[in-house]
Amino acid sequence: MSKKKRKGAGRGKIPQPYCDRIARVRAEMARKRLDGYLVLDRMDQIWLTGFTGEDGGVLVTPKTVVLLTDGRFDEAAGIEAPYARKVLRKKRTPDVNVREFKRHKVTRLGFDPGHMTVADFAQYRRFAKPIKLVSLGGLILQMRNAKDDGEVEAIRRAIRVAERAFQKLQKWIRPGVTEREVAAKLEYEMARLGSQGPSFPTIVAAGPNASLPHYEPGDRKASKNEGILIDWGARVGWYCSDLTRMIWPGSIPRRLAKVYDIVREAHDRAIGAVKPGVTAEAVDRVARRCIAKAGYGPRFNHALGHGMGLDVHEAPRVGKGTKDVLKPGTVITIEPGVYLPGVGGVRLEDDVLVTETGCEVLSSLPL
Amino acid sequence: MSKKKRKGAGRGKIPQPYCDRIARVRAEMARKRLDGYLVLDRMDQIWLTGFTGEDGGVLVTPKTVVLLTDGRFDEAAGIEAPYARKVLRKKRTPDVNVREFKRHKVTRLGFDPGHMTVADFAQYRRFAKPIKLVSLGGLILQMRNAKDDGEVEAIRRAIRVAERAFQKLQKWIRPGVTEREVAAKLEYEMARLGSQGPSFPTIVAAGPNASLPHYEPGDRKASKNEGILIDWGARVGWYCSDLTRMIWPGSIPRRLAKVYDIVREAHDRAIGAVKPGVTAEAVDRVARRCIAKAGYGPRFNHALGHGMGLDVHEAPRVGKGTKDVLKPGTVITIEPGVYLPGVGGVRLEDDVLVTETGCEVLSSLPL
Numbered sequence: 001m002s003k004k005k006r007k008g009a010g011r012g013k014i015p016q017p018y019c020d021r022i023a024r025v026r027a028e029m030a031r032k033r034l035d036g037y038l039v040l041d042r043m044d045q046i047w048l049t050g051f052t053g054e055d056g057g058v059l060v061t062p063k064t065v066v067l068l069t070d071g072r073f074d075e076a077a078g079i080e081a082p083y084a085r086k087v088l089r090k091k092r093t094p095d096v097n098v099r100e101f102k103r104h105k106v107t108r109l110g111f112d113p114g115h116m117t118v119a120d121f122a123q124y125r126r127f128a129k130p131i132k133l134v135s136l137g138g139l140i141l142q143m144r145n146a147k148d149d150g151e152v153e154a155i156r157r158a159i160r161v162a163e164r165a166f167q168k169l170q171k172w173i174r175p176g177v178t179e180r181e182v183a184a185k186l187e188y189e190m191a192r193l194g195s196q197g198p199s200f201p202t203i204v205a206a207g208p209n210a211s212l213p214h215y216e217p218g219d220r221k222a223s224k225n226e227g228i229l230i231d232w233g234a235r236v237g238w239y240c241s242d243l244t245r246m247i248w249p250g251s252i253p254r255r256l257a258k259v260y261d262i263v264r265e266a267h268d269r270a271i272g273a274v275k276p277g278v279t280a281e282a283v284d285r286v287a288r289r290c291i292a293k294a295g296y297g298p299r300f301n302h303a304l305g306h307g308m309g310l311d312v313h314e315a316p317r318v319g320k321g322t323k324d325v326l327k328p329g330t331v332i333t334i335e336p337g338v339y340l341p342g343v344g345g346v347r348l349e350d351d352v353l354v355t356e357t358g359c360e361v362l363s364s365l366p367l
Numbered sequence: 368m369s370k371k372k373r374k375g376a377g378r379g380k381i382p383q384p385y386c387d388r389i390a391r392v393r394a395e396m397a398r399k400r401l402d403g404y405l406v407l408d409r410m411d412q413i414w415l416t417g418f419t420g421e422d423g424g425v426l427v428t429p430k431t432v433v434l435l436t437d438g439r440f441d442e443a444a445g446i447e448a449p450y451a452r453k454v455l456r457k458k459r460t461p462d463v464n465v466r467e468f469k470r471h472k473v474t475r476l477g478f479d480p481g482h483m484t485v486a487d488f489a490q491y492r493r494f495a496k497p498i499k500l501v502s503l504g505g506l507i508l509q510m511r512n513a514k515d516d517g518e519v520e521a522i523r524r525a526i527r528v529a530e531r532a533f534q535k536l537q538k539w540i541r542p543g544v545t546e547r548e549v550a551a552k553l554e555y556e557m558a559r560l561g562s563q564g565p566s567f568p569t570i571v572a573a574g575p576n577a578s579l580p581h582y583e584p585g586d587r588k589a590s591k592n593e594g595i596l597i598d599w600g601a602r603v604g605w606y607c608s609d610l611t612r613m614i615w616p617g618s619i620p621r622r623l624a625k626v627y628d629i630v631r632e633a634h635d636r637a638i639g640a641v642k643p644g645v646t647a648e649a650v651d652r653v654a655r656r657c658i659a660k661a662g663y664g665p666r667f668n669h670a671l672g673h674g675m676g677l678d679v680h681e682a683p684r685v686g687k688g689t690k691d692v693l694k695p696g697t698v699i700t701i702e703p704g705v706y707l708p709g710v711g712g713v714r715l716e717d718d719v720l721v722t723e724t725g726c727e728v729l730s731s732l733p734l
Contacts, residue, residue, distance in 0.1 A: 052583075053581070054581065070668075070669070071580075071668030071669055072579075072580040072581050072668065072669050073579075073581060074668070075578065075579050075708055076579055076581070076582075088668075090687065090688070091688060112486075113484060113485035113486035113489065114484050114485075114486040115484065116484065116485045117480060117481050117482065117483060117484060117485070118480035118481075118483045118484070118485060118488045118502065119479075119480035119481040119502075119504055121485045122480065122502075135485065135486075135489075137486055180558065180559070180561065181558075181559060183558060184554075184555050184558030184559050185555070187551075187554065187555070187558060187564075188551050188552070188554070188555035188558075191547065191550060191551030191554060191555075192547070192548060192551050194547065196568065196583060197554075197565070197568055198564070201563065201564055211442065212439075212440075212442045212443055213438075213439040214420070214421065214439050214440060214443070215443075216419075216563065301437075301438030301439065301441070301455075302437070302438055302439050320457065321457070321458060341442055
């Protein structure tokens, strides 16, 4: 091989778990008679190849894995996925990627229509001729649904970091601190414990603010007479955690105490219903009926939960109208809530692994 | 008006600056003979309406502004954009949005192909018949390019928060702290000062790690013999800042001292070239030539900068091959760098406002 050819070419065997994952994608490609598959989503890319670079893509062919990246991630690509061929593009536009498809003699290219914009598609269609573009939705996302042991371990670490940081927060918090300070402290402790960052913007909502399910922390101060809703998560080794707990700096206002018991029961019952073979919708229904029976049905105005992994929200949907069936290895959140505008709200959230026989609650903070 | 009709309907006048912005979008709609425009990007939505909800969209018609949101953002929608009509969808799928298009008798609907996936487009096309979907790329992004005074003020605040946090960090940092601790401390101080969160994942890269332009903070410790590259930003009132500085806990290694001077000169010269009417590419070229002349051309392997506003990376591109011309009100980053694999790297970054006559450097940390 000439020196020029070796440059950027992959070397060495593909390590696990990437070797198996790439084989699974290639098997699907063969089934669909594709000689190329283009990965555009960053989390799909990390799952498939181990390469964490941004703004790039991966071309999988029956023989090769090509990282479509740029100079910023040159060294990282060599460290994270030395087995892959890397292409350092000066521009991150479809026409540049198409050159690689043609170089690898791709004739039928699969892609995920959920991760390509209409604008890029128009360009691919223009430049890629005569390559046939084949829409194949959620191919890798579906594979990511059931986590392997290494992934579950990563999620456990992300949960542990989030929980330890919360325990530090519980010791530190006192009336008078603002929601913003609470969020900052929690994220700081997570980062010190090894979080790459919050897995989503931390929610800290005191008193009546807790009735806005996606409230952004502001200047309201913790007080003895109000609850504080905290919804937070860490990202560790790219995997997410996502938890919600209430903190009561003083006593629990009577009205919210009642709501708390209802939400807790919905939470416990929903977790009791998680097992392989049931639909995610059925689990949602268990919690929803429980809250409706107590007279708060319209006050639970969001889905019960969602799948969680490399993305904090990923398949399956856990709410009304979803057809997804739970299977072993899937990790979902269970997060019922009741919100009383002007008064406050209660939400409780844990992360649950579907096992062969039922489920395991991965998180362990007391309710 | 019946009670049913009033529910969810907008009330009150549209406040500034949203009133003007919506008028500008409506003027464009009229020019393209559109009776509907669908906003799908969250930052576009915040810019246009003030409504910060996630996972939603906005339908603009000649008479109405409709927030397509869900129960989680019900209260927020009423507070942030009371003038708009809100629709609380149970599902966030195209078919549900299409019902609103039809309810408002839309016949020609504009959308940004850069913010719609191929998967969603297929569904819109299926359900929206006979509504004609008209691709109109970057309509709002282009309007966002030139910032008004309120936006520049928000960016100044985001810069101030980032700078003050950095000054606290400079006093705190000492040999032995890890990159991860440095990033955590910096983000904590930003949050306490009012940042909603880092505007992008903070980069803290010690010693040779600084040669990876997008390094993620790890366990390497600050030492007297190495530089630390820090690239960070705050988000305040949804607007971003983005800065890079070097910290030298001890003396500057001789090889990097030379590189530092080169990068600094490229940085200063590039800023000197920023004025309305020049292309962003010309500014990039000034820095690139400066570094190439010193013999480090191939070691500056990324674009000189990028536009910054609600998104930390937005129009214009500031690099090779861009046709964008700088105009008053545009805010860009200037961030030349030189990276020596195995040794380290130097990058210096400031945020610059294009003015009527030249530019104003909005950031003010000493180099």
